[in-house]
Amino acid sequence: MDYRQYARDSLADVLRAHGINPTHQRIEIAHALYSRQEHLSADQVLAIVNQRHPETSRATVYNTLNLFVEKRLIREVIVDPSRVFYDPNTSAHYHIYDVETGRLTDIDAAAVRIEGLPALPAGMVTEGMDIIIRVRRDQDS
Amino acid sequence: MDYRQYARDSLADVLRAHGINPTHQRIEIAHALYSRQEHLSADQVLAIVNQRHPETSRATVYNTLNLFVEKRLIREVIVDPSRVFYDPNTSAHYHIYDVETGRLTDIDAAAVRIEGLPALPAGMVTEGMDIIIRVRRDQDS
DNA sequence: GACGCGAATTAGACACAGTCCAATCCCGGC
DNA sequence: GCCGGGATTGGACTGTGTCTAATTCGCGTC
Numbered sequence: 001m002d003y004r005q006y007a008r009d010s011l012a013d014v015l016r017a018h019g020i021n022p023t024h025q026r027i028e029i030a031h032a033l034y035s036r037q038e039h040l041s042a043d044q045v046l047a048i049v050n051q052r053h054p055e056t057s058r059a060t061v062y063n064t065l066n067l068f069v070e071k072r073l074i075r076e077v078i079v080d081p082s083r084v085f086y087d088p089n090t091s092a093h094y095h096i097y098d099v100e101t102g103r104l105t106d107i108d109a110a111a112v113r114i115e116g117l118p119a120l121p122a123g124m125v126t127e128g129m130d131i132i133i134r135v136r137r138d139q140d141s
Numbered sequence: 142m143d144y145r146q147y148a149r150d151s152l153a154d155v156l157r158a159h160g161i162n163p164t165h166q167r168i169e170i171a172h173a174l175y176s177r178q179e180h181l182s183a184d185q186v187l188a189i190v191n192q193r194h195p196e197t198s199r200a201t202v203y204n205t206l207n208l209f210v211e212k213r214l215i216r217e218v219i220v221d222p223s224r225v226f227y228d229p230n231t232s233a234h235y236h237i238y239d240v241e242t243g244r245l246t247d248i249d250a251a252a253v254r255i256e257g258l259p260a261l262p263a264g265m266v267t268e269g270m271d272i273i274i275r276v277r278r279d280q281d282s
Numbered sequence: 283g284a285c286g287c288g289a290a291t292t293a294g295a296c297a298c299a300g301t302c303c304a305a306t307c308c309c310g311g312c
Numbered sequence: 313g314c315c316g317g318g319a320t321t322g323g324a325c326t327g328t329g330t331c332t333a334a335t336t337c338g339c340g341t342c
Contacts, residue, residue: 116252127275134268
């Protein structure tokens with residue numbers, strides 16, 4: 001009874017709590033995201049999931065990630081036009097994005113205060129707010 | 142001597158001021174962005190530029206937009222994983238993004254104050270900060 | 283344990299934004 | 313008018329993500 005097996009068992013409950021029917025593939029995909037504190041692209045998830053024996057199809061990975069986003073189990077992070085990252089951390093937080101390495105780092109939103117944002121147009125509601133700080137190594141000029 | 146002709150003439154100077162050799166295509170592309178206060182995708186720019194007679198190739202539009210970004214004449218706005226928007230407004234500002242219509246609206250940064258952001262990791266410099274407020278019509282639920 | 287059914291998964295074709303490349307064109311300097 | 317280098321071009325190519333029709337899986341029922 002190793003830690004990872006345990007994690008997989010409890011993941012089934014997490015999925016159910018979000019109204020998601022827990023299947024093997026979905027649990028593996030959730031595990032890939034939750035077991036490491038990183039922001040993964042769909043391709044990376046696909047590669048990780050397929051390191052273990054059963055081949056999981058690309059379509060399933062994309063379907064599942066979109067399902068997870070829809071059910072608010074994970075969040076999309078849109079910082080790079082070439083691919084979407086998925087973030088298992090759904091608590092309020094922002095991101096630092098290293099434009100050279102592609103690495104994403106979390107900023108806890110609790111410490112940040114923002115003032116002076118305009119009111120939304122009438123009849124609009126906020127879906128969410130993203131803050132992305134783009135950084136790079138300081139070496140050129 | 143119409144307004145648009147005048148605008149095109151002065152655009153050549155703007156391009157030169159940014160170290161960009163002003164060619165016909167580049168002026169047309171700059172004009173497409175500057176003459177309307179909208180955030181356009183590369184495809185939209187291509188369509189607008191080609192409404193006037195001379196066919197401009199897709200490669201040139203992409204090359205030119207990337208050149209403009211590199212030379213800080215315009216900014217990329219990355220909010221939609223399916224395509225990049227280009228923003229002729231380079232002054233500090235943020236965005237409201239309507240996730241249903243895809244419409245982007247500017248928020249002037251001058252009025253906004255942000256406190257409590259953590260210090261950057263040592264040796265890192267900020268390239269820029271994006272704030273995106275995702276909104277939708279309030280009708281469901 | 284076999285059956286049946288709806289949901290999930292699958293492979294592969296497809297769509298589409300964006301990039302690359304080699305050939306051509308354009309334009310300013312002589 | 314000629315030359316040379318940068319700009320432009322069409323078209324092939326890449327990579328991410330979606331769609332679809334067919335298959336498989338899981339599970340409740342007998």
